[in-house]
Amino acid sequence: MPATPDAPGSDLDTRGEWTCPGISPHPVRAASGRRALDWEASPPGPYRVLEHTCACRAVYFELIACGGTYMIHKVIQGRPAEHAFAGRWTHREARETWLRLLTGQAR
Numbered sequence: 001m002p003a004t005p006d007a008p009g010s011d012l013d014t015r016g017e018w019t020c021p022g023i024s025p026h027p028v029r030a031a032s033g034r035r036a037l038d039w040e041a042s043p044p045g046p047y048r049v050l051e052h053t054c055a056c057r058a059v060y061f062e063l064i065a066c067g068g069t070y071m072i073h074k075v076i077q078g079r080p081a082e083h084a085f086a087g088r089w090t091h092r093e094a095r096e097t098w099l100r101l102l103t104g105q106a107r
Contacts, residue, residue: 020056027053027061028104035106037097039084043071051098063098070094072101 020026047066054060055077062073064085071087071094087094100106 020054022054024052024054025102026057027102030107031104034104035100037072037086037101037106039074039086041084043073043085044069044088047071047073049073053102061101063094072097 043064043066045067047064049062049064050070051063052060053062055075058078059074059076062075064071064073066088069088070091071085071089074084074086076082076084087097089097097106
């Protein structure tokens with residue numbers, strides 16, 4: 001049974017949204033001169049998540065490792081969720097892009 005805002009011990013706030021657990025970072029608003037990332041529909045294969053932003057927002061991101069390269073996975077929450085993947089970088093390039101994404105310098 002899904003939780004409701006009135007249920008005892010509910011993780012929902014009064015607006016019916018999930019409350020933020022405050023564990024993962026939240027990317028700042030995208031800057032006007034940000035770097036545009038090239039997004040594609042699917043990763044080249046199986047991947048593992050290395051880092052992620054908080055999923056309390058409608059869009060969250062994951063830094064992933066995939067077949068020896070690194071990518072950013074964007075998830076737009078909805079029914080169904082939309083997924084997009086950017087990158088195929090070296091570890092160093094991926095970390096630089098991840099930092100740009102978190103600071104609003106890339107999207």
